[in-house]
Amino acid sequence: MKTRSIASFLLGTALSLTAVGAACAQDKTVKIGALSDQSGLYADLGGPGSTLAAQMAVEDSGLAAKGWKIDIISGDHQNKPDIGTAIARQWFDVDKVDVIVDVPNSGVALAVNNVIKEKNGVYINSGAATSDLTNAQCSPNTVHWTYDTYMLAHTTGQALVKAGGDTWFFLTADYAFGAALERDTTAVVLANGGKVVGGVKHPLNTPDFSSFLLQAQSSKAKIIGLANAGGDTTNTIKQAAEFGITKGGQKLAALLLFLTDVKAIGLETAQGLNFTETFYWDMNDQTRAFSKRFSGKMKNGAPPTMVQAGVYAGLRHYFKALEALGGNPHDGVKVVEKMKSMPTEDDLFGKGEIQPNGRTIHNAYLFEVKKPSESKAPWDFYKLVGTVSGDQAFTPLSESKCALLKK
C-alpha cells in the first residue's frame, strides 16, 4: 500500500513537472529591448535604424502568424555605462525583457554584459567592437554578431602592413573600444614585422583633431591608425586631408568605418580609404532587396549599416532557436546554447556559425571607398577589394581566453 502511494506520488510529481515544462515550452511571448545610442555620435550607425531592423526581423520571422506575441522596446544609453546598465536592469526586472540587441559603445556593452549574465537574459550584441565580449569577459548569455576589434585588426591592419605600411602611429579614442582596437592592431603589426612608433589617446567626441594630427605627422610613421569611430573618425579623416597628411606620403588606416561615416565625410575626401566591414547593402540581390525595404522605411532613406544588419540577422537566428525549442523558456543560457548548436544562415551575412565563446563567424570584406566619378547612386560608396573567410578573420578558438572553453 505504502509502496503504491509513494509510486503514485512520484508519478504525480513527474507528470506535473512535465506539465509545467510543457507550459513553459508553449509560452510564445518574447520581449526585445533595442538598447542603443539614440542621440549621440553613434546614433546613425545604430540608433533608430537598429530598432527598425529589429522590427523587420520580427515581421520577416513570420512568428506572429504562428501565434507568437513579440514586442520591442527601445532605449537610449547615451554612451554612458551607468545609464546603459540602469536601463538593462529595469528592462529585466520590470518590463520582463528576454533579449537585448545592438548596444554600440564598448564601454556600455561590457557593463551591460554583466547585467544580462546576472539576469540570465540573452544578449545579441551587434554594435560594440571590443573583442573582450567573447574573450576575457565572455558570457554564456552573449552572442557577439557583426564584427570585433580582432577582426578589424586582422583584416585592415594586416593588409596594410603587408602592403608596406610597417611603421604605425595610433590615434585612439580614450575608452574600452579604442584601447581594445589599438591593442589588437598593435599585436598584428608586431607579428608581421612592423613597428609602432607612437600614439595619442583623445577624449571621446573630440571636435578638433589638428593637434593630434600634427603629432602623428611629426612621428613620420607610414600609417596613422585611427582606433576611433563614428563622428571622431569622420572629423579625423576630414582634418587629415586639410593638413595635407595623405599628400605628404602618410596613409590613414580607418580601422573602423561605417557607411554613414563615408556619407558624412563625402567621397571627395574619403576616396581611396581601405577598411573592413562584414556587410554592405550592395553585395548581392538578397542584400539589395533587404536594403531597399529598409531604406524605404528610414526617414532619410539610408540603407542599413553593418550594425543594423547584424541586429536583424542576430534576431532572425534567435527566433529560429526559439522555434526549435518549441516556445520561449525565458532562460538565456538555454536559448544561447540552442543558437550555438545551429549553423547560422541568412540573406545578409550568408552562412556561418556561433562559436562556443559566443563569437559569430562569417565572411569579412575589405573595401575601398570609390572615387566620386565611380559612384553612380546616392549610397554607392564601396568597391570590394578582397574577402576574408570567417575562420581567418576572427579569433581562433585556440587563442581565445574565454572561460567557457575550459570545460
Next chain:
Amino acid sequence: MQALYAQLLVGLINGSFYALLSLGLAVIFGMLNIINFAHGALYMMGAFVAYFLLNNDYLSIGYWPALIIAPIVVGIFGMILERTMLQWLTGLDHLYGLLLTFGMALIIQGVFQNYFGSSGLPYAIPDQLKGGMNLGFMFLPVYRGWVVVFSLVVCLATWFLIEKTQLGAYLRAATENPTLVRAFGINVPRMITLTYGLGVGLAALAGVLSAPINQVRPLMGADLIIVVFAVVVIGGMGSIMGSIITGFALGVIEGLTKYFYPEASNTVVFVLMVLVLLVKPTGLTGRAA
C-alpha cells in the same frame, strides 16, 4: 620645439572660435542680462544654413555669400525668439533666461537631429582657400589661417562698435538705465532686439566658419557650448575684451594640453575656470556687479 610652435598656432585657431562665440555671449549678457544657453544651437544653425544655401538645387549659394547671408538669417530667427519669448523675462532673475534658452537649445537640436541624424553632412572648403603653406615648423592649411585673421577682425570690429561708437554708448547706457535712455527718445526694446540679433549673428558666423573644418552636425554646438561658457566666466561675464582675449588664450592652453597630456584636453578649461573663480570670482576682467 617646432612641434610646440605648431601646437601654439593650432591653439590660436581653435581659440578664434571660442573668441567669436564667447564674444556673442558676452554681448548678449552685457546688454540683455540673459545667459544665452541657445548660443550653441544657433551656432549650429549657422552651419546648417550655409549647408542649405550651397546644396539647394535652385540657390547653390557658396561659402562667401553664406558668410553674410547665414548670420542675417539666423540673426532674424534670434530676433523673433527675443520678441516672442525672451523679452518677457526682462527684470527677472538670470536663472529664468538660462532655463528658457537651454530649453530652446534642446528643442532646436532635437528638431535638427530628427531630420538629419547625428553623423553630419559634408561641406567643402571653398576653392580659393584650399591647400596650405609650409611654415617650416608646420603645414598650415590656408583655410585655418583665414579663420584666425577673419575672426580677429570681426572681434575687434564688434569691440569697437560697442565700446567706441555712439550707438555702443546708447546700448551701454540702455542697460544701465533703460528708463532714462527712453526719456531721450530712444527705442530701447528695439535696440535690445537688435543686440540679441547681433549676438546670435556672431554665433551663426562662427558656425559658417566652422562648417568646412568640422562636420555640419546637429550636436556641434552642444559639444562646444560648455567650453565657451567657461571662457566667458573666466574672462568675466559681460566683458567684451575679456572674452576675446580669454577665448584665444584658452585655445592655446588647450592646444598645449593636447600636446603634453591629451587625455586632459577636454577638462583643462574647467580646471582653469575653478582656479580663476577661486582667486577672482568676477573673472579676469569682470567688474563686481
